[in-house]
Amino acid sequence: MSLASADSAFHSTRWTLVLRSRGNAPEARTALSELCEVYWAPVFRFLRSEGRSDDDSRELAQEFFARLLARGGFDGADPAKGRFRSYLLGALKHFLAERRRNEGREKRGGGAVVESLDATTHDTAPGLQIADASTAISDRHFDREWAFAVMDRSLKAVQEDFEQAGKAAHFEVLKPWLVGDTDNLSQVDAAARLGITTGAVKVMIHRLRKTFRSAVETEIAETVPDATEIGEELRYLIEVLSM
Numbered sequence: 001m002s003l004a005s006a007d008s009a010f011h012s013t014r015w016t017l018v019l020r021s022r023g024n025a026p027e028a029r030t031a032l033s034e035l036c037e038v039y040w041a042p043v044f045r046f047l048r049s050e051g052r053s054d055d056d057s058r059e060l061a062q063e064f065f066a067r068l069l070a071r072g073g074f075d076g077a078d079p080a081k082g083r084f085r086s087y088l089l090g091a092l093k094h095f096l097a098e099r100r101r102n103e104g105r106e107k108r109g110g111g112a113v114v115e116s117l118d119a120t121t122h123d124t125a126p127g128l129q130i131a132d133a134s135t136a137i138s139d140r141h142f143d144r145e146w147a148f149a150v151m152d153r154s155l156k157a158v159q160e161d162f163e164q165a166g167k168a169a170h171f172e173v174l175k176p177w178l179v180g181d182t183d184n185l186s187q188v189d190a191a192a193r194l195g196i197t198t199g200a201v202k203v204m205i206h207r208l209r210k211t212f213r214s215a216v217e218t219e220i221a222e223t224v225p226d227a228t229e230i231g232e233e234l235r236y237l238i239e240v241l242s243m
Contacts (some may be wrong), residue, residue, distance in 0.1 A: 154215040
């Protein structure tokens with residue numbers, strides 16, 4: 001893969017999937033279910049990072065996506081207004097704020113007012129903000145979890161390419177050079193395990209890293225409003241991963 005392939009792939013993006021998810025037609029429900037599956041990980045990991053247990057985080061994530069499914073999903077999302085991760089974070093903030101308000105009303109004996117997750121289309125609008133600063137969500141922390149999800153999906157995409165080429169063993173041996181886990185493995189060791197020269201291993205690692213970068217670029221291209229923003233989003237992804 002290459003950056004050029006990432007650009008060409010942009011025309012079949014998850015923004016397209018977002019737009020297809022609108023309405024109540026069967027194909028729209030299918031697209032919405034796929035979106036929820038794709039973005040489950042960063043939502044769950046973020047909720048978990050806030051100090052909740054696995055069970056509580058899983059229950060909250062399930063409730064969040066169930067509400068999206070019940071209320072028409074991402075009807076308010078618009079690729080012209082920014083990155084999809086920003087919209088999803090805004091929807092998550094609004095969900096948590098609404099949940100706290102409803103719990104407060106229940107404690108006081110008042111009735112809960114149901115509000116749409118799509119009250120606004122980006123996470124900087126007042127309708128999606130949590131007023132209590134003591135419980136404010138860290139945008140950058142959510143973005144870090146999002147970045148982990150992007151890296152994980154990209155890694156799996158590269159692995160699938162190797163498996164389809166009949167080189168699953170090569171990927172397993174060379175994978176440590178992508179994830180930074182080479183303390184107990186040298187290129188000489190890798191060459192011995194694969195039955196090739198050390199020089200060939202160096203070339204394969206170089207190509208693997210380029211392929212992985214392209215996979216990340218392709219994944220990023222699916223969540224930004226314009227392909228020209230891939231480079232900026234990639235730099236931001238690296239930045240939040242180094243937090």
